[in-house]
Amino acid sequence: MVKNSSENSLSKLSKGHKLPLLILMLTWGLFFLILFFNMVQIKSDGLYFGHVNLWGDWAIHLGFANVFAFKSPQYWFAYHPYFAEGHFTYPFVADMISGLLMRVGIDVKAAFVWPSVMAVWGFIVGFYYLVYLTIKSKLVAFVAVNFYIFSSGFGFTRFLADFATHPTISAILYPTQEYSRYMQYDWFTGNVAVGLLVPQRAFLLGATVAIWSLIGLLAVLQNKFKGKTKKILLASGVAAGLLPIIHPHSLIALVIITGFICLVNYKKWQIWLWYAVPAGVLSIILYLIFIAGKIPNQSFFSLLLGWTASGGIIGWAKMWLILWGVALPLALIGLVFVIKQKDKTITAFYLSFFAIFALANIFLFQPIRFDNTKLFWWAYVGFSALVAFVVVRVWRAKNYVYKSFAIILAILMCFTGGLEIIRLARTDKNSFKESSIQDVKLAKQIRQQTGQLDIFVTSPTQHNSPIFVWAARPILMGISGWVYSYGFNASQVEQDIQNIYTGTDTTPQLLKKHKVSYVVIGPSEINDMQANESYFANTYRLAFSNDDYRIYDVRSNGSY
Numbered sequence: 001m002v003k004n005s006s007e008n009s010l011s012k013l014s015k016g017h018k019l020p021l022l023i024l025m026l027t028w029g030l031f032f033l034i035l036f037f038n039m040v041q042i043k044s045d046g047l048y049f050g051h052v053n054l055w056g057d058w059a060i061h062l063g064f065a066n067v068f069a070f071k072s073p074q075y076w077f078a079y080h081p082y083f084a085e086g087h088f089t090y091p092f093v094a095d096m097i098s099g100l101l102m103r104v105g106i107d108v109k110a111a112f113v114w115p116s117v118m119a120v121w122g123f124i125v126g127f128y129y130l131v132y133l134t135i136k137s138k139l140v141a142f143v144a145v146n147f148y149i150f151s152s153g154f155g156f157t158r159f160l161a162d163f164a165t166h167p168t169i170s171a172i173l174y175p176t177q178e179y180s181r182y183m184q185y186d187w188f189t190g191n192v193a194v195g196l197l198v199p200q201r202a203f204l205l206g207a208t209v210a211i212w213s214l215i216g217l218l219a220v221l222q223n224k225f226k227g228k229t230k231k232i233l234l235a236s237g238v239a240a241g242l243l244p245i246i247h248p249h250s251l252i253a254l255v256i257i258t259g260f261i262c263l264v265n266y267k268k269w270q271i272w273l274w275y276a277v278p279a280g281v282l283s284i285i286l287y288l289i290f291i292a293g294k295i296p297n298q299s300f301f302s303l304l305l306g307w308t309a310s311g312g313i314i315g316w317a318k319m320w321l322i323l324w325g326v327a328l329p330l331a332l333i334g335l336v337f338v339i340k341q342k343d344k345t346i347t348a349f350y351l352s353f354f355a356i357f358a359l360a361n362i363f364l365f366q367p368i369r370f371d372n373t374k375l376f377w378w379a380y381v382g383f384s385a386l387v388a389f390v391v392v393r394v395w396r397a398k399n400y401v402y403k404s405f406a407i408i409l410a411i412l413m414c415f416t417g418g419l420e421i422i423r424l425a426r427t428d429k430n431s432f433k434e435s436s437i438q439d440v441k442l443a444k445q446i447r448q449q450t451g452q453l454d455i456f457v458t459s460p461t462q463h464n465s466p467i468f469v470w471a472a473r474p475i476l477m478g479i480s481g482w483v484y485s486y487g488f489n490a491s492q493v494e495q496d497i498q499n500i501y502t503g504t505d506t507t508p509q510l511l512k513k514h515k516v517s518y519v520v521i522g523p524s525e526i527n528d529m530q531a532n533e534s535y536f537a538n539t540y541r542l543a544f545s546n547d548d549y550r551i552y553d554v555r556s557n558g559s560y
Contacts, residue, residue, distance in 0.1 A: 016138065017128070017129075017132070017138060020128065020138050020139075020141065020142040021125060021128060023142070024124055024125070024128060024142065024145060025121070025124070025125075028124050028145070028146075028149060029120075029121055029124060031425070032117060032120045032121070032124075032197075032198075033117050035198065035424070035425060035427070036113045036116050036117050036120075036198070037109075037113055038050055038427040039051060039054055039113075039198065039427060040054075040109045040112060040113055041427070041431060042109055044437075045433075045436060045437055046433055046434070046435050046436040046437050046438075046439070046440070047108075047433070047434045047435045047440070048431045048432060048433050048434060049431075049432050049434055050427030050430050050431065050432075051194075051198070051199070051424060051427070051430055051432070052430070052432055053189070053194065053195065053198065053199035054198065054199050054432075055432035055433075055434055055464075056199070056463060057199040057200060057201075058112070058199065058201075058434070059434060059463050059464040059468075059469050060082065060463070060482070061094070061095050061098070061112070061201050062108070062112075062434075062469045062470070063081050063082070063468045063469045063470075063472075064081055064090065064092060064095035064096075064099070065095040065096070065098040065099035065102065065111070065112070066099060066102070066469070066470060066471075066472040067081050067099065067472050068092075068095065068096045068098075068099025068100055068102075068103065069098075069099040069100070069102035069103045069472070070103075070447055070472045071452055071472050072452060075452050075453065076088075077290075078453060079453070079474050080486065080488075081468065081472075081474065081475075082468065082475065082477075082478040082482060082483060082486070083475075083476075083477055083478065083483050083486065083488050083490060083493075084455045084474035084475060084476050084477070084514075085476070085493065085514070086294075086296075086483075086486070086488045087290075087294035088290070089290060089291050089294050089295055089486060089487065090202075090486060091202045091206070091244070091245050091246050091247050091248060092245060093202075093205065093242070093245050093246045094115065094119075094201040094202050094204070094205040094246070095201065097115050098111040098112050098115055099111075101114075101115070115201075115205075116198075116201065116204065119201075119204045119205045119208050120197060120204060120208075122208045122212065123197070123204065123207060123208040123211065124145060126208060126211040126212045126215060127141075127144070127145050127148065127211060127381070128141045128142065128144075128145050129141070129215050130211050130214055130215055130218070130381075130385075131144045131145075131385040131388070133215065133218050133219060133222065133224075134218070134346050134349055134350070134385065135346075135385060135388075135389055137389075137392065139392050140385065140388045140389050140392045141385075141388075143388035143391060143392060143410075144384045144385040144387075144388035144389075145384075146414065147327075147384040147387055147388055147410075147413050147414065148192060148380060148381065148384040149192065149193055149197075149417070149421070150191075150413065150414035150417035150418055150421065151180075151190065151191055151192050151324075151327075151377075151380060151384070151413075151416075151417045152180065152190050152191065152192075152323070152324050152325060152327055152380070152413070152416060152417055153180050153190045153322060153323050153324055153325045153416050154321070154322055154325045154416065155178075155179035155180040155181075155182075155190060155416040155419070156179060156415035156416040156419060158179050159171075159175060159179045159416075159419055162176065172422075173422070173426075174422070174423060174426050174429055175419045175420075175422060175423045178190075178191075178194065178420060178423065179416055179419050179420070180194075180323075180416050180417070180419075180420055182322060182323060184308075185307075185308045185309070185319055185322075185323065186308045186369045186370045187308075187323055187370075187373070188370055188373075189420070190323055190324075190416065190417075190420070191416070191417045191420035191421065191424075192377050192380065193417075193420070193421060193424060194420050194421075194423075194424050195373065195377075196373075196374065196377055198424065200374075202246065202247040203247055203249070203250070203374055203377075205246055205247065206243055206246045206247020206248075206249070206250035206251075207247070207250050207378070207381075209239050209240075209242065209243065209246055209247075209250070210239075210240065210243060210247075210250040210251075210253065210254045211381075212236070212239060213236045213237070213239040213240040213254065213279075214236075214254070214257060214258070215236075216232050216233065216235060216236030216239075216275070217233065217236050217258060217261065217272065217275050218261070218345070218349070219232070220232055220233055220271065220272075220275075221261070221265060221268065221271065221272065221345060222345070229271070229274075230274050233271070233272070233274035233275040234274055234275075234278055236275055236279075237274065237275040237276065237277065237278035237279040237282075238278050238279070238282060240254055240258070240275070240278075240279035240283070241278055241279045241280070241281065241282025241283040241286070242282065242283075242286070243283060244283050244286040244287045244290065244291060245286050245290055247374075248291075249365065249371075249374040249375055249378070250374075250378065251283065252356075252365065252375065253356050253375060253378035253379075256352050256355050256356050256359070257349065257352040257353070257356075258275070258276070258279075259352070260348040260349065260351055260352035260355065261345060261348055261349055261352070262276065263348065264344045264345060264347075264348040265344075265345060295486075295487035295488075296487065296488060296489050297367060297484070297487040297488060297489055299367065300366065300367055300487045301363065301364065301365060301366075302363070302364045302367075303362065303363060303364070304362070304363060304364040304369070304372075305361075305362055306361060307319075307360065307361050307364075307369065307372060308369055316361070324380075324383075325412055325413070325416070326387075326409065326412045326413065327380070327383050327384075327387055327413065328383065330386070330387040330390050330391070330409065330413075331353075331354075331382070331383035331386040331387055332386075333386075333390050334350075334385075334386025334387055334388075334389045334390045335350055335351070335354070335386055337386075337389055337390065337393065338350050338386065338389070349382075350382050350385070350386060352382070353378070353379045353381065353382025353383060354379070354382075356375055356378055356379045356382075357375075357376065357379035357383075359375070360372045360375040360376055360379065366485060366487075367484055367485055367487065368481065368484070368485040371485060387409075387413060390409075391406050391409050391410055391413070392406075394406040394409065395407075434464055434469070435464060435466060435469060435470065436548070438546045438547060438548065439466035439470065439546070439548065439549070440466065440470050441546070442466055442471075442544060442545075442546045442549060443466040443467065443469070443470030443471035444470070444471075445544060446467065446471040446473060446544055446551070447470075447471050447472055447473070449543075449544075450471075450473060450517070450518070451517070452472075452473070453474060454473060454474070454517035454518060455473075455474045455475070455476055455514065455515055455516050455517055455518075456471075456473055456474065456475050456476070456516070456517065456518045456519070456520055456551070457475070457476045457497055457500055457501075457511075457514075457516050457518070457519045457520060458475045458476070458477075458478075458520045458524075458525070459497075459501075459520075459522075459524035459525045459528050459529050460477045460478060460479060460480050460483075460490075460494050460497055461479065461480075461524050461528040461529070462478075462479070462522075462524035462528075463478065463479050463482070465478070465520065465522075465524075466549070467520055467551075476493065476497060476514055476516060477490055477493050477494060477497060480494050493514070496510050496513070496514065497529070498529060500516075500519065501519075501521075501525060501529040501530065501531040501532065502530075502532055503531075503532030503533075503534070503535025503536060503539075504532075504535075507535070508554075511554050516554055517553065517554065517555055518543060518551050518552065518553055518554060519536055519540070519551070519552045519554050520549060520550075520551050521533050521536060521549065521550045521551070521552070522548050522549040522550070523548060533550070536550075536552045536554075537550075537552070539552075539557060540552040540553055540554050540556050540557055541553045541556035541557075543556075
């Protein structure tokens with residue numbers, strides 16, 4: 001009887017949603033399926049990506065995934081793959097999934113694409129259900145999903161200005177630039193699909209897990225399930241508790257959101273405790289194991305009033321008007337509508353997104369300012385729903401003037417994002433080479449013939465060194481900006497690497513200091529580090545090479 005009751009409750013929750021979900025999956029679901037497969041391009045001469053953001057971010061993810069694919073489990077967390085002298089504090093679950101798929105024989109494209117596709121499908125459906133649970137409108141939920149993916153801002157005005165000067169069909173079919181990008185604000189993209197959902201695997205999986213965790217909590221508090229509520233809450237709590245190793249920014253957002261919900265439902269503490277306890281206990285355990293005490297940068301978390309805005313409150317308001325257009329004022333109007341409904345749980349739920357937005361405008365949660373956008377896009381989850389609530393209410397008015405106004409608002413919400421989505425989809429216009437076949441073969445040879453903890457020195461200016469990406473071997477240091485964003489104080493290591501490549505009397509001591517086994521010399525080392533290759537060629541044994549790289553065994557002359 002309990003089982004039947006639970007099944008009936010699930011059926012009731014999903015009843016009547018087939019059409020909007022079918023439309024979403026036949027549009028956005030199919031779009032992302034095709035997009036992800038087109039983004040990963042395996043050609044005769046190497047691996048390419050169909051967007052610069054994947055070319056940058058997925059090199060990191062490939063390197064992390066290959067640790068799980070090719071290393072013995074006892075070495076998975078022995079060091080940070082991008083900074084050999086640091087701890088592996090990066091949220092690794094998304095890449096661990098892909099790595100384990102590769103470990104059992106799945107090819108690299110399928111191992112990366114299918115988890116991303118499944119996560120984005122889960123995100124779309126979960127987003128829809130989350131909004132429906134809180135607004136009780138299928139149309140609002142449907143529109144909210146579209147507003148979120150079609151985000152955002154007034155960048156389309158720059159497109160219209162350019163188009164007025166050079167009106168061509170090609171400018172529509174492939175916009176010449178990302179019109180949502182505002183470098184002066186460290187706003188590298190104003191469309192969530194371009195900036196986060198597609199390239200940032202941790203955000204996609206973390207946001208999806210957090211959204212479904214919220215659905216479980218809200219559905220139980222709203223009595224949507226008559227049976228097995230404790231199991232639903234436990235499962236939702238466990239999912240939330242995994243977020244420290246999936247996506248910490250999503251954990252921060254979820255703590256704020258659930259904190260607001262539980263606070264106004266304090267009389268139901270015996271119910272939500274079944275969610276809070278597993279979430280809290282598991283997240284604390286994972287934090288203590290993988291993060292606590294392992295981030296040496298004391299300024300990892302800092303005060304940053306107004307985020308990247310200048311010019312006081314007026315400059316701050318101007319920044320958000322440029323970045324998000326009408327979204328923020330309309331979200332405030334939508335919040336008023338929600339408050340008038342006098343449902344304390346739903347009011348608290350939507351207030352929490354303004355709390356996330358406020359905190360991200362006051363504090364920097366990671367050393368790189370851009371990383372706060374992960375919290376801003378979490379705030380936009382709630383804002384999209386509130387804006388959709390307003391637009392749908394205006395649309396439902398019988399007056400055609402109001403309906404026209406609703407259409408204008410929808411265009412203002414989606415125009416810039418539409419341009420970005422068009423540009424994102426044109427993978428035929430973009431092909432960024434990540435790795436050559438030669439480099440992959442070289443990395444395989446290195447993997448087979450070196451120790452799993454042997455440290456390699458590579459240029460800290462190259463994001464896609466084959467040693468890091470494919471060989472699954474520790475590199476002393478990757479790109480300095482990324483290393484800094486992970487919380488490591490690496491300036492001295494970076495200077496030591498520069499001195500190592502000069503090939504002077506101090507080189508052996510520095511190699512010994514950092515326990516280096518191999519020094520890599522390739523295009524980046526020569527062009528960026530001015531590597532003194534003749535020193536290494538005359539001093540150490542050449543261990544590996546191809547047309548682009550020479551790798552020297554710096555232990556070979558017995559100097560240390």
